[in-house]
Every structure is written in C-alpha cells, then in structure tokens.
Amino acid sequence: MTVATDLQQVVEDTAAHLYVWALKDIPQDLRDAIAAAVERETSVPGRRVLETIVRNVEVAEERQNLVCQDTGIAVYACRVGEHFPLHPARIYDALKTGTERATVEHPLRSNAVHTITRENTGPNTGHRLPIVHWEFIPDWDGLDVKCVPKGSGSENMSFLKMCVPADGVKGIKQFVLESIVGAGGKPCPPGIVGVGIGGSADYAVYLAKDAITRPVGTRNSDPVVAELEAELYDLLNQTGIGPMGLGGDVTVLAVHIEHADTHMTLNPVAVNYQCWAARRASAHISAAGDVDLDREF
Ligand code: SF4
Structure with missing residues (x-):
C-alpha cells in the first residue's frame, strides 16, 4: 500500500509537470516541421505567419511562457504495463490531481465548464475531465504517460x-x-x-x-x-x-x-x-517510481 501511494504521488507530480511543460515548450519534431514549412512557403502572407509562429515559440521559451493562451483540455494517453503496481483507477486520480495542481500552481487558465450550464467546474478538471486514453501492455511493468493539451x-x-x-x-x-x-x-x-x-x-x-x-x-x-x-x-x-x-x-x-x-x-x-501548437510531453514511469521525461514518442 505504501508503495502504491508513493507511486500515485509520482504519477501526480509527473502529470503536473507534463501539462505545464507541454504548454510552454513544443517538441523538436514540431519545431523542425515549422522551420521546414517556412522554407517551402512561397506566399508572402503565409511566410509571414510562419515566421511569426517561429518567433512566438522563441518568445515563449525566452520568457518561460505559454506558446498559446488556450491551455486546452488536458488529454492523456497512457500505456499501462500489466504488472505496473498502481491500478488504473489510482492512475486516473493522480492525473486529475496533477492537472489541478498544474492549473493552480502555475497558474493556468481554467477552461473546464459544465457542458449544459457552462459554469466553470474547476482547475481544468470536471466530470470525466481530464480525458484519458488507455492501452494495456502485456508482460511489462512500466507506465508511459503522454499529455496532449487540446485547444x-x-x-x-x-x-x-x-x-x-x-x-x-x-x-x-x-x-x-x-x-x-x-x-x-x-x-x-x-x-x-x-x-x-x-x-x-x-x-x-x-x-x-x-x-x-x-x-x-x-x-x-x-x-x-x-x-x-x-x-x-x-x-x-x-x-x-x-x-x-x-x-x-x-x-x-x-x-x-x-x-x-x-x-x-x-x-x-x-x-x-x-493546430500548429501541437503540444505534447511524455514520461516513462518505472514500477520503482523512476521518471524519464521524453519528447520522442
Ligand atoms: S487552435 Fe491551437 S493555436 Fe489556435 S488558439 Fe487554440 S490552442 Fe492556440
């Protein structure tokens, strides 16, 4: 039980980090794709837009700010090994609390509303928010978490x-x-x-x-x-x-x-x-609670 609780904290801390990281610092593959787009764009307004996007990304990095004001809805994709020692129900709790902490501690704009009343439901969480996609992997004891804020x-x-x-x-x-x-x-x-x-x-x-x-x-x-x-x-x-x-x-x-x-x-x-701000940040979490941050998957 102690191990599971510690692991839940690790997943929560990781989610809080990934959400903010994804919003501030876009992956290299996306930077490369935008840079290549600047090179092949022949329209003057189109090229100007792309150059502005490149500058936008640079300014976000220099000032440690978000690449876009829309913090989106937090979407996570989880690959859970069948031997990972934390139940998906607890993983979900950790992702939700991590999303809330990132929103409050940064702070981030909270976009979450009740779908009928349109009243704000909290720090980017609510009924069935965040959204988590699950994949279960046989013969493995790790967890991969990918955060994809969706504008x-x-x-x-x-x-x-x-x-x-x-x-x-x-x-x-x-x-x-x-x-x-x-x-x-x-x-x-x-x-x-x-x-x-x-x-x-x-x-x-x-x-x-x-x-x-x-x-x-x-x-x-x-x-x-x-x-x-x-x-x-x-x-x-x-x-x-x-x-x-x-x-x-x-x-x-x-x-x-x-x-x-x-x-x-x-x-x-x-x-x-x-959109162009295709934000994405990932982490591998081992059964022992070691976290390896990753932008490549
Ligand atoms: S669609 Fe993307 S780039 Fe456009 S405002 Fe929303 S998050 Fe920002």
Whole structure:
C-alpha cells in the first residue's frame, strides 16, 4: 500500500509537470516541421505567419511562457504495463490531481465548464475531465504517460462520416478533403490532420485523436495506410488554404492515420485537427517510481 501511494504521488507530480511543460515548450519534431514549412512557403502572407509562429515559440521559451493562451483540455494517453503496481483507477486520480495542481500552481487558465450550464467546474478538471486514453501492455511493468493539451480552435474542427464502403479509398479522401477545406483557417493551420478509419463510429473518432498525438510526420507501420497518409498530405497541401487560412503552400504539417478493422458494411472515417501548437510531453514511469521525461514518442 505504501508503495502504491508513493507511486500515485509520482504519477501526480509527473502529470503536473507534463501539462505545464507541454504548454510552454513544443517538441523538436514540431519545431523542425515549422522551420521546414517556412522554407517551402512561397506566399508572402503565409511566410509571414510562419515566421511569426517561429518567433512566438522563441518568445515563449525566452520568457518561460505559454506558446498559446488556450491551455486546452488536458488529454492523456497512457500505456499501462500489466504488472505496473498502481491500478488504473489510482492512475486516473493522480492525473486529475496533477492537472489541478498544474492549473493552480502555475497558474493556468481554467477552461473546464459544465457542458449544459457552462459554469466553470474547476482547475481544468470536471466530470470525466481530464480525458484519458488507455492501452494495456502485456508482460511489462512500466507506465508511459503522454499529455496532449487540446485547444478548442482545432478540436472544434472535428468531423465524422459513415462513408459508403463501396466508395472505398476515394470516399475517404473526399471526406478528409471536404473537412479540411470546410475548416479553412479556423483550426490555426498548419497543423496535424489526424484521421481515424474503421472500427465503429466512436472508435474512428478515438483513432483520429490518437493519430494527432504521434510525433509530427511519423508514418503508420502498415504500408498501405502510410501510402494514404502521403497521398492525403500532398492533396491537402494543394488546397491553397495556407498558414492561418491566409493562402499558401503549407496547409498541413502532417497527416497521420490510425485504423482498425471494421464490419464489411461499415466505413467510418473521422478527422481530428491539431493546430500548429501541437503540444505534447511524455514520461516513462518505472514500477520503482523512476521518471524519464521524453519528447520522442
Ligand atoms: S487552435 Fe491551437 S493555436 Fe489556435 S488558439 Fe487554440 S490552442 Fe492556440
């Protein structure tokens, strides 16, 4: 019991650190993607937007401030080893308390409201907030925690369509294209387009969110899916929407797809947009309570 309590404290401290860290200091893969975007953008307004984003990131670092005022909703992705000696119920408590502490101690803007009354529910927590995605790993005793604060501008640009199976890949491409063209400048492009394909309606949406948590530009391990990622990336960057919707060559930094097998008469496709401030911070926690901070996964 003592060990579990200590471990719960470790997870709480880690969550409090990850939430603030993610908001202040964006990962190197994202910095590289934005820098590459500056180089290939030919539109003058588009390039100016990207240069402003680069300066924004530098100022946040110099002043130890947030890269964006929208502290988002705290989303965590947890990979829990089957032998990790803290029950997921306690892990959830720790993530919630860590989120509250980060919000109060920094302090951060609290965005959480009751979905009907719109009254604030506390320090970025509430009923079923934060949101935690779980994956359970056999034959392992560790815990990986990834914090992905999700801004509302990009989250509002989320879409689901139950495509017709007979329309195949063409139908998928058309829906993703329509979604991104419809979103225009609203989700603060250029960002990461997460696409979830297959499973059920709810699972496709889950997969789309999972997709945006990957390091920028990583490819799906299934070559067929990876090819579709590349095709969609090229297609979306031909729309001319450009940085912040002001026109240009760079509309998206990456397209990530996660997929699941599905029913023969289903073809669910979900899109979840992650803005340029694609914040992400992670930690590996061992069964003994050692914490290894990491930006690479
Ligand atoms: S969408 Fe992203 S960059 Fe735009 S305001 Fe929200 S968090 Fe900030």
